[in-house]
Structure formats: structure tokens, C-alpha cells
Amino acid sequence: MTTKKTAHLISHTHWDREWYMPYEYHHTLLVELMDQLLDTLDRDPEYRYFHLDGQTIIRDDYLQVRPEQQERLDRYIREGRIQFGPWYILQDEFLTSSEANLRNLLVGHQDAKPFGVISKTGYFPDSFGNMGQAPQILQQAGIGNAIFGRGVKPTGFNNAVVDADSYESPYSEMIWRSPDGSEVLGILFANWYCNGMEVPNEPEAAKAYWDKNLAEAEKFASTPHLLFMNGCDHQPIQTDLAEAIRVSSKLYADVEFVHSNFDDYIEAVSQNVPNDLAVIEGELRSQHTDGWGTLVNTASARVYLKQMNQFGQTLLEKAAEPLAAFAQLAGVKEYPHHLFTYAWKTLMQNHPHDSICGCSVDEVHREMVTRFAKSRHTAEMIISQSAKAIAGAVDTQQSKHWGEDSVPFTVFNTSGWNRSGVIDIDLILDKKYFPEGPSPAALASDLETQEFGAYQVVDEHGLVYPAHIQDLGAHFGYELPKDRFRQPYMARKVRVTFLTSDAAALGYQTFALVKKDDAAAGRNVDAVQVNGTVMENGKLIASVESNGSVTVTHKASGKVFAGLNVYENTGDIGNEYVYRQPEGEKALTTEHLKAEISVVEQSPYRAVIQSVLRWDIPAGANERFEYEKRVMVPFTERKAQRMETTVPLVLTTTYTLEAGSDMVKVRTSFNNQAKDHRLRALFPTDLASDVHYADSIFEVAKRSNVPAKEWINPSNAQHQQAFVHVTDGDAGLVVANKGLNEYEVLLDGRNTIAVTLLRASSELGDWGVFETPEAQCIGEQSVEYAIIPQQGDGAESGAYAEAYQFPVPWTAVQAGTLADHSENADATEISLPLSGQWLKWNSEGSTLAFSTLKMSQETGDVIARWFNLGAGSAVLDAEPAFHTVNVYESDVLERRGSELRGTKQEAGGYKIVTRSYQPQTR
Structure with a gap:
């Protein structure tokens, strides 16, 4: 007996907010689509459901232009006819941070909460x-499924099914398991x-359509429930779908055609999947493909x-x-949930895949720069206000080592270690x-004639810290009091540069500039020594070689890593999605160039x-490239x-070694005037290993x-977040970065780590011809x-912790009477100690990594999160x-679970662990 099949037609539109047209072009089309959707839902009760692409931002974008449609739209969301959430936007998962992925899910749930319903479709x-x-x-x-389009087996352009013997799963359904064992x-x-x-509603056309599409869906489905997505990129609503379903139902007695939704479809599939579903583990990066369509570039x-x-x-x-x-816990300033929601x-x-991936037209990415600035400025304002509020409440009179003319300041360590x-x-x-x-x-003249004498940096215990103090002269400034008009002033400023050691995680410490006292006790530091072009501290020796590369010796192990940071340059005749080196081209490197080397700073x-x-x-690709793109x-x-024509590329690199540091910091600057090329930094590890590790x-x-x-792609570039690591089990080399998300471990016999610094391209690629001259990054x-x-x-040694801290900025603000204390005007009765720590945890030698500390908008609890980097429990x-x-x-989602007793908690291998601390209100 033939099992009756069910064809689940799920109406949707995959809505890229911006891509091959500027945002407002897409926005205009979205308004038209949503108008049409609401009219269709009003008119046709048989048009039962519409999936709003898993992202709540579509509602915001629509109502920005059509606020008068809010009641209509919200009614259909509440009724479940428009499926809403669970994300705020459809992000690129690898190019957005761990916490950004969670904020996306959290904000999506917050947006959906007023409606009492949310799509629990991953x-x-x-x-x-x-x-x-992801699982x-x-x-x-609370989501037990994941619906995805890439990562396991290939699909062809224009819906062509592609066969391959190496599919990780024989079905379109599978079990996806995270490293910790979670499954969906x-x-x-x-x-x-x-x-x-575009289902036809004419019988002959419908027969041809379904003969093909039913067969292709059955080819991979493990159950009689077949999924048909009624829509595509920016696809208008199919307003005659009900009629098309009636026509289709008459043609196929053994198929039930239903206008469905993901909840019903997933429930039906879950009840019918076979016992032999393949288990797919961890990352889905399309490794079993030809390597050209992974879009990793x-x-x-x-x-x-x-x-x-x-x-x-x-x-x-x-x-x-x-x-x-910290500011809320100290009682000096309320946590600004509204500002964080706006900033996030x-x-x-900017996190949708066509946006953060840099694979859109130039107008899109110009607008992104503005959004980045708006979010950043909001964050900077929160940082400034919070830090000033805390520093303003610090009782700077507590230290007996500071006189009345001292200048105190507070340093915050928010890195988590x-x-x-x-x-x-x-x-x-x-x-x-x-x-x-x-x-x-x-x-200004009066201020600059004053003699202030010599100062030194002293902590609350009277220890002197090595420091450089530079007189900056008089400068304009202003305060913005909460109870009166702005207060402009002229100020005599100094710039203080000093080393702080072992600052407490998630805490602060107050120092002061005091009049120099040669008899004061100095703090012992692992001073940096410089001999010619060699820098050395107690942990590392860094020698800058004649070609501008650096040789680094790890003193504890004796391991020497030579020839690090040679630069490589190749052509790129691909596009924003895909790197493609010209056939037969030999890479250029700086290995045999002569560098101009100088010591630009030397202090203890x-x-x-x-x-x-x-x-x-x-200078770029030749004329043939322009023709090949055009056609x-x-x-x-x-x-x-x-x-053959060349342009100069001047690479100015600074290598920095700090006292007591485990790392050599590198900053490279250049003025790119070349087109159609890629620039990478090379780090040969000379470590024997078949695998490597990348922060994800x-x-x-x-x-x-x-x-x-x-x-078959000659390039095997991959994603990273904070770092990439090659180790032979004993020695290892970690290369950390700030916003350099592409790397490759070369099959050159040396396991060289190659980090991409620049890729200059000139077209979007994909399905049409879209010029993107600004992607050349001139x-x-x-x-x-x-x-x-x-x-x-890597985790237990502290190397990963160092890499995670590398991009985290220090926050330091002036305290005392000369500082701007307008941010804690309502908390003048609060007196804070000169140093403090809000949360202590066992970071030393642990496989746990710190992720976040924030306040929950829902409960008011302090949320702290870690994740286990190791397979074993911690x-x-x-x-x-x-x-x-x-x-x-x-x-x-920051929900309260079971109550914890004591301070200890087991974190299983690769587990994400979140705690919710209910603070005692003042």
C-alpha cells in the first residue's frame, strides 16, 4: 500500500534587508510586500499562514513607514497567522560574536513577548x-529544531538537486549535535x-511542476512529510495560492497539499522520522563540497x-x-536597559549575512559605517557615564600616601580575567x-605659566609604578551638569602612561599622581630590555629581523618561532564572496626585502x-578581467x-612588548592603492600537527x-573570532586579532598560519553583475x-585568556575634585573603597572562559556567563x-532556573554556563 504523502507549503519571503540594492530600495519593496500580505490575509481565510523569515525586525521596518497598519499587523501576529521570531535579524553566525548571537535571540524574544506567541523555529x-x-x-x-540551507550537502543554482556520494546525511532530516552533547x-x-x-494554478502546468518538485523532495526526505517553501529572496506574496492548492489536490490523490507552518510541519516530521537518522556533529561548514561555494571569503x-x-x-x-x-550595584547609576537595546x-x-559579510553594493556598506558609529557612540557614552559615576563615589581621601595636591584616577578591568x-x-x-x-x-596662558613640578604614579599602598608623564599644555573642555547649563573651561593636562600589574578581574583600582618622592618604594616590574633590534622581558625575546619579520623565543619552553609576520600578496579575480587567485600566479612575499628598522619607544x-x-x-588585474566580469x-x-604595472605598498609595522606580557603586539599600517589582490601575514609554526584550533x-x-x-578549491581559508592556534601538544603558537576573521593553515610543510589583512575586489558576484569599486578598499x-x-x-596555560583579553580596552577616568562628577549627582552619600571587585571566579589554570556580565531587563538580576573550552568537566x-x-x-534567555547553593557549579565539557544573581536592593 502506498503511504499518503503530505506536501507542506510554507509561505514566506526570505528578506535580505539590503544586498544588491541599497537598504531603502529593499525597504520600499518590503512595505509593498507587507501591504499585500495584510490584504491577502484579510481577503482570503484559506491563506492561513505566513512565515516572517524568522526575524522580528521586519515588523519594525514596516511600521517605520506604515505606523497606521500596526493594529492589523499585530492582530495577525497574535493570531499566529503571521509567524514571528525567534531572532531579531538573520545573522551571519561566524562573523558575529558569541554574545551577539545570543543578544539576537534575546532581543527577538523580547520583541515577541507582548504578543504572547513566538515561533520556536531555529x-x-x-x-x-x-x-x-547552535544546538x-x-x-x-527551548527550541528543539534547526532549519538551515547550507553546511551539510550541496544544492544547485535555481533549485537543481546535486548528487554526491559524500553526503554527511542521506536525508534532509538529521540529528545535529553540539560539542556538549545537546541535540536538535x-x-x-x-x-x-x-x-x-510560484505554484501554477493551471492543471497542465501544475502537473509538470509537481512531477518534478515532488520527486526532488522525496529524493531526500526521510518521512512522507515533504517541505515546499512557497517564496524566495524578496519574493512577492502568491495571492492565488489557495486556488493553486485546490488544483494540485485534484491532480494527486496520494498527496495531501496543505498550507502549513513550521510548527505543524516539524511536529509531523518529528513523529515520523526513522531510527537511522545520521548524527551531524559540530560546525556545518560544507567541507564535503568542492570548496568554491562555501562563501568563507x-x-x-x-x-x-x-x-x-x-x-x-x-x-x-x-x-x-x-x-x-557595576554602577548599578554600587548604587551610583541605574542600568540603562533602553540604551543597550537601542545600541544592540x-x-x-549590520549583522545580516549580506551586510556583515561585505557582499553587497557599496551604498549598503556606506550606511553600515554610520550604524556602527551610532552604536559605538552610544556604548562610549554609557562607558563614560558609568565609569565617572563610580569614580566619583570613590573616597580618594582614604590613602595616607596621597596629599591634597594629588590627582587620583580609577582604572577598570572589565576583561573577565x-x-x-x-x-x-x-x-x-x-x-x-x-x-x-x-x-x-x-x-590658557595663565594655566601654562604655572609650575606643577614632577609627578609619579602611586597606588593606595604607596607603591610607585614606572610611568611616563607628558605635559600636554592647556586644552578646552566642558562639563554637562544634570542641574544647570554646560560649563566650558580651559584645563592644564598631562598624559600618563604606566604599567598596571595583576588588576583584579571585573574590578577597579584607584591610583594617583603625586609629587615625586625619590624615597618612595617602587613596584617591582618585569622590565623590558632593548638591545639593538631585540626586545626582551621575563617571558619572551622578540628579535626584529632585517626583512621586517620577527623571531619570538618562548623562554619557559625554549621554543623559537622564526620568520613570523612575513607578508604575502596575490591577485584576486574573484568577488566579494569568493577569493580566486589567477591561474599559475606565484605569490609575492616580503621575505627578501630590506626593512628600515628603528626603536620608537623604550621604557621599563x-x-x-x-x-x-x-x-x-x-596595480590590479589586466583588461581581460574587466571583460570576464562584464559578460x-x-x-x-x-x-x-x-x-605588469606596479604601485608602491609601504608597510609600516610596529612590534610592541610590554613588561610581564606573554604576547608581542603587532600593528601594521599601509595605504592601499592596488586593486584586485589579497594581503596576508604569515606565521610559520614548524609544529607537527594534522589539526589546529580556531576560536568560534x-x-x-x-x-x-x-x-x-x-x-578542489586551492584555498582553504576559514573563519575565526579571536584567535587561531597550532600546537604539537607541547609547544604552540596562538595568533590573536582584532576584527581579522579569515585565516588559513597552509599545507606548506610548516603549518604556517596565514591571516588575511586585506582583500580588494570589485564586484558583488553571485547571480548578476554588480560593480562594487569601494570593495577595493583604496x-x-x-x-x-x-x-x-x-x-x-591552550586554555589551561592561559594563552586563550590572553587572546580573549587582547581586544578588550582598559577604561580609566579621573577621580577627585578636578574630575567631572555630574554622573553621580544623585549618589553623593555613597562612599566606595579605593579598589574593589564585583565578581571573583577561579580563572587560574581553568578551561573556563568568561563571556559576559550584565543586567537582565526581565528580572533585574546580574547575568554572568562562562563557557567550557575543554571536553572534560570543569x-x-x-x-x-x-x-x-x-x-x-x-x-x-536569562531565565531563572534552579536555585544554586554555594559558589561552586560543575560545567560539563563544552557547556555554556549562565548564572543569574538576584541582587539585594538598597
């Missing part, structure tokens, strides 16, 4: 690969998310966007949120408000050596080469150096990364320094 229709911890994240959010039902769009679009398209994103995410996650939480939403509007590093802060020695003088110029706490390389590289020659078939979303993913046998560029040699396990021992009513286990 929707990833067009992500360029899927993060390995764990979804499970913690995974469903692949094996025939893409448009296999049910979007990680290097428009690197400047990735840098802005990394900086913006870090400011919010690792500075603004913890500082605002603005930032996440105890930390050492060099701090730069501008301090005011004296200031005069405009009414105090006949003119600002006169006030920091040394900086600069290398300048003058390099001539091809749409596939990038794999292009024959263009680079032109809530995990350090273990990846093979050699791709699958089906991989002009001044600057990139930052760090070299961290290590011994033993014990989290975290003790708050603030008074709590209760402590709960929590999840990615």
Missing part, C-alpha cells in the same frame, strides 16, 4: 555555514528555500567592516555592560571655567620597534592575470588542516594582531562581592 535559511554550538544555544532557548532535529533545505514558489571582504564590528561588539559586551552593571539593535542591523597592561590616560592638573577670566586664551614597561617595508606590487564568466573559469562561537573549534577529498588601512607562544594546553567557583538574595542557574 531558522538559519541562508547562513554561510552554521556554528557548532546547545537553541536547546537552552536538523532539517536541511535540500532543494533550497524556494522549491515551492566573505570573512575577508571589506575588512574595515569586520574591524568596526569587532570594536563595537567588544565595547558593548566587555566594557559598557559590565561597567553599567543598531549594531545588529586578572590582567596586566599599559594604561594611557589624560589627566587634568588644574582647570579654570570661562567666567573666571577675561577670555579663554587668557585662562614597554618597548616598540618599527619596521618599514617599501614594496612594489601589481559573467564564472570565477572558476576566468583566465585574467595581474598587470562559544567554543575553540578543532579543525583539520587538510580539507575533505571533495575539496586608501589608508590599519590592522592589529598579536603573537602568543605557549606551552601545554568546576566553576564564582563568588559575588555584592549582596544577593538568591543565585540561580540560568540560560541564554
Whole structure:
């Protein structure tokens, strides 16, 4: 007997907010689509459901133009006819941070809460690969499924099914398992998310349509429930779908055609899946493909966007949120949930895959720069207000080692680990408000004639810290009091640069500039020594070689890493999605160039050596490339080469070694005037290993150096977040970065780590011809990364912690009477100690990594999160320094779970662990 099949038609539109047209072009079409959807729902009760692409932002975008339609739209969401959520936007998972992925889910749930309904569909229709911890994240959010379009097996262009013997799953349904063991039902769009679009309502055409589409769906389905996605990219509503379903039902007696939704479809599939579903583990990165369609090179398209994103995410996650939480716990300033929602939403509007991946037209990415700035400025304002409020409440009279003329300042460590590093802060020695003088110029002159004498940096215990104090002269400034008009002034400033050692994690310490006393006790530091072009501290020796590369010796292990940071340049005749080197081209490198080397800074706490390389590289691809793009020659078939004409590329690199540091910091600046090329930094490890490790979303993913046998792309570039690591089990090399998301471990016999610094391309690619001249990234560029040699396990040795801290900025503000204390005007009765720590945890030698500390908008609890980098269980021992009513286990949606007793908690292998601390109100 033939089993009756059910064809589930799910109406949707995959809505890229911006892509091959500017945002407002797409926005206009969205308004038209939503108008049509509401009219269709009003008119046709048989048009039962519409899936709003898994993202709540569509409602915001529509109502921005059509606020008068809110009641209509919201009614259909409440009724469940429009399926809403669970995400705020459809993000690129690998190019957005761990916490950004969670904020996306959290904000989506917050947006949906007023309606009382939310789609619990783990929707990833067009992500360029899927993060390995997605099942764990979804499970913690109460979502037991994942619907995705990429990462497991290939689909062809225009809905063509492609066969391959190496499919990881024989079905479109599978079990997807995270490293921690969490599982969800995974469903692949094996025939893409448009296999049910434009269903004919004329019998002959419908017969031909369904004969083909039913057969292709049955080819991969493990159950009689077949998925047909009635829509595609920016697809208008099929208003005659009900009639098309009636026609189809008459043609096929053994198929039930239903206008369905994901809830019903997933429930039906779950009840019918066979016992032999394949288990797919961890990351889904399409490794069993030819390697051309993985779109991984979007990680290097428009690197400047990735840098802005990394900086913006870090400011919010690792500075603004913890500082605002500290301020509320101290009772000096309320946590600004509304500002965080605005800042995160603005930032996440840049996180859709066609946006953050840098694979859109130029107008899109220009607008992204503005959004990054808006989010960043909001975060910076929160940081400033929170830090000033706390510093203003610090009782600076507590130290007997500071006199009345001392200038105190407070340094915050929000990185999550105890930390050492060099701090730069501008301090005011004296200031005069405009009414105090006949003119600002006169006030400035008076300030600059004052003699302030010599100062030194002293902590609360009287220890002197090595420091450089630079007189900056008089400068304009202003205060914005909460109870009166702005107060402009002229101020005499100094810039203080000093080394702080072992600053407490999630805490602060107050120092002061005091009049110099040669008899005062100095703090012992692991001073940096410089001998020619060699820098050395107690842990590392860094020798800058004649070609501008650096040799780093790890003293504890004796391991020497030579030839690090040679630059490589190749042509690129691909597009924003895909890197393609011209056939037969030999890579250019700086290995045999002569660098101009100089010592630009030398002090007990920091040394900086600069290398300048003058390099001539091809100006761009030749004329054939322009022709091949214009007539749409596939990038794999292009024959263009680079032109013989060259342009100068001057690479200015600074290598920085700080006292006591485990890393060599690198900053490279250049003015790019070449087109159609890629620039990388090379780090030969000379370590024997078949695998390497890359920081990803809530995990350090273990990846093979050699791709699958089906991989024919000569390039095997991959995604990273904070770092990539090669180790032989004893020695290892970690290369950390700030917003450099693409790397490759080369099959050169040396396991060289190659980090992409720039990729210049000139077209969008994909399905049409879209010129993108601004993707050539012409002009001044600057990139930052760090070299961290290590011994033993990457997590337990502390190397990963160093890499995670590398991009996190220090926050330092002036305290005392000369500082601007307007932010704590309502908390003048509060007196804080000179140093403090809000949350202590067992970071030393642990496989746990700190992720976030913030306040929950729902409960008012302090949310703290860690994740286990290791396969074995770890014990989290975290003790708050603030008074709590209760402590709960929590999840990615910040919900209270079971109550915790004591400070210790077991964290299973690769587990994401969240705690919810209910603070005692004042």
C-alpha cells in the first residue's frame, strides 16, 4: 500500500534587508510586500499562514513607514497567522560574536513577548555555514529544531538537486549535535528555500511542476512529510495560492497539499522520522563540497567592516555592560536597559549575512559605517557615564600616601580575567571655567605659566609604578551638569602612561599622581630590555629581523618561532564572496626585502620597534578581467592575470612588548592603492600537527588542516573570532586579532598560519553583475594582531585568556575634585573603597572562559556567563562581592532556573554556563 504523502507549503519571503540594492530600495519593496500580505490575509481565510523569515525586525521596518497598519499587523501576529521570531535579524553566525548571537535571540524574544506567541523555529535559511554550538544555544532557548540551507550537502543554482556520494546525511532530516552533547532535529533545505514558489494554478502546468518538485523532495526526505517553501529572496506574496492548492489536490490523490507552518510541519516530521537518522556533529561548514561555494571569503571582504564590528561588539559586551552593571550595584547609576537595546539593535542591523559579510553594493556598506558609529557612540557614552559615576563615589581621601595636591584616577578591568597592561590616560592638573577670566586664551596662558613640578604614579599602598608623564599644555573642555547649563573651561593636562600589574578581574583600582618622592618604594616590574633590534622581558625575546619579520623565543619552553609576520600578496579575480587567485600566479612575499628598522619607544614597561617595508606590487588585474566580469564568466573559469604595472605598498609595522606580557603586539599600517589582490601575514609554526584550533562561537573549534577529498578549491581559508592556534601538544603558537576573521593553515610543510589583512575586489558576484569599486578598499588601512607562544594546553596555560583579553580596552577616568562628577549627582552619600571587585571566579589554570556580565531587563538580576573550552568537566567557583538574595542557574534567555547553593557549579565539557544573581536592593 502506498503511504499518503503530505506536501507542506510554507509561505514566506526570505528578506535580505539590503544586498544588491541599497537598504531603502529593499525597504520600499518590503512595505509593498507587507501591504499585500495584510490584504491577502484579510481577503482570503484559506491563506492561513505566513512565515516572517524568522526575524522580528521586519515588523519594525514596516511600521517605520506604515505606523497606521500596526493594529492589523499585530492582530495577525497574535493570531499566529503571521509567524514571528525567534531572532531579531538573520545573522551571519561566524562573523558575529558569541554574545551577539545570543543578544539576537534575546532581543527577538523580547520583541515577541507582548504578543504572547513566538515561533520556536531555529531558522538559519541562508547562513554561510552554521556554528557548532547552535544546538546547545537553541536547546537552552527551548527550541528543539534547526532549519538551515547550507553546511551539510550541496544544492544547485535555481533549485537543481546535486548528487554526491559524500553526503554527511542521506536525508534532509538529521540529528545535529553540539560539542556538549545537546541535540536538535536538523532539517536541511535540500532543494533550497524556494522549491515551492510560484505554484501554477493551471492543471497542465501544475502537473509538470509537481512531477518534478515532488520527486526532488522525496529524493531526500526521510518521512512522507515533504517541505515546499512557497517564496524566495524578496519574493512577492502568491495571492492565488489557495486556488493553486485546490488544483494540485485534484491532480494527486496520494498527496495531501496543505498550507502549513513550521510548527505543524516539524511536529509531523518529528513523529515520523526513522531510527537511522545520521548524527551531524559540530560546525556545518560544507567541507564535503568542492570548496568554491562555501562563501568563507566573505570573512575577508571589506575588512574595515569586520574591524568596526569587532570594536563595537567588544565595547558593548566587555566594557559598557559590565561597567553599567557595576554602577548599578554600587548604587551610583541605574542600568540603562533602553540604551543597550537601542545600541544592540543598531549594531545588529549590520549583522545580516549580506551586510556583515561585505557582499553587497557599496551604498549598503556606506550606511553600515554610520550604524556602527551610532552604536559605538552610544556604548562610549554609557562607558563614560558609568565609569565617572563610580569614580566619583570613590573616597580618594582614604590613602595616607596621597596629599591634597594629588590627582587620583580609577582604572577598570572589565576583561573577565586578572590582567596586566599599559594604561594611557589624560589627566587634568588644574582647570579654570570661562567666567573666571577675561577670555579663554587668557585662562590658557595663565594655566601654562604655572609650575606643577614632577609627578609619579602611586597606588593606595604607596607603591610607585614606572610611568611616563607628558605635559600636554592647556586644552578646552566642558562639563554637562544634570542641574544647570554646560560649563566650558580651559584645563592644564598631562598624559600618563604606566604599567598596571595583576588588576583584579571585573574590578577597579584607584591610583594617583603625586609629587615625586625619590624615597618612595617602587613596584617591582618585569622590565623590558632593548638591545639593538631585540626586545626582551621575563617571558619572551622578540628579535626584529632585517626583512621586517620577527623571531619570538618562548623562554619557559625554549621554543623559537622564526620568520613570523612575513607578508604575502596575490591577485584576486574573484568577488566579494569568493577569493580566486589567477591561474599559475606565484605569490609575492616580503621575505627578501630590506626593512628600515628603528626603536620608537623604550621604557621599563614597554618597548616598540618599527619596521618599514617599501614594496612594489601589481596595480590590479589586466583588461581581460574587466571583460570576464562584464559578460559573467564564472570565477572558476576566468583566465585574467595581474598587470605588469606596479604601485608602491609601504608597510609600516610596529612590534610592541610590554613588561610581564606573554604576547608581542603587532600593528601594521599601509595605504592601499592596488586593486584586485589579497594581503596576508604569515606565521610559520614548524609544529607537527594534522589539526589546529580556531576560536568560534562559544567554543575553540578543532579543525583539520587538510580539507575533505571533495575539496578542489586551492584555498582553504576559514573563519575565526579571536584567535587561531597550532600546537604539537607541547609547544604552540596562538595568533590573536582584532576584527581579522579569515585565516588559513597552509599545507606548506610548516603549518604556517596565514591571516588575511586585506582583500580588494570589485564586484558583488553571485547571480548578476554588480560593480562594487569601494570593495577595493583604496586608501589608508590599519590592522592589529598579536603573537602568543605557549606551552601545554591552550586554555589551561592561559594563552586563550590572553587572546580573549587582547581586544578588550582598559577604561580609566579621573577621580577627585578636578574630575567631572555630574554622573553621580544623585549618589553623593555613597562612599566606595579605593579598589574593589564585583565578581571573583577561579580563572587560574581553568578551561573556563568568561563571556559576559550584565543586567537582565526581565528580572533585574546580574547575568554572568562562562563557557567550557575543554571536553572534560570543569568546576566553576564564582563568588559575588555584592549582596544577593538568591543565585540561580540560568540560560541564554536569562531565565531563572534552579536555585544554586554555594559558589561552586560543575560545567560539563563544552557547556555554556549562565548564572543569574538576584541582587539585594538598597
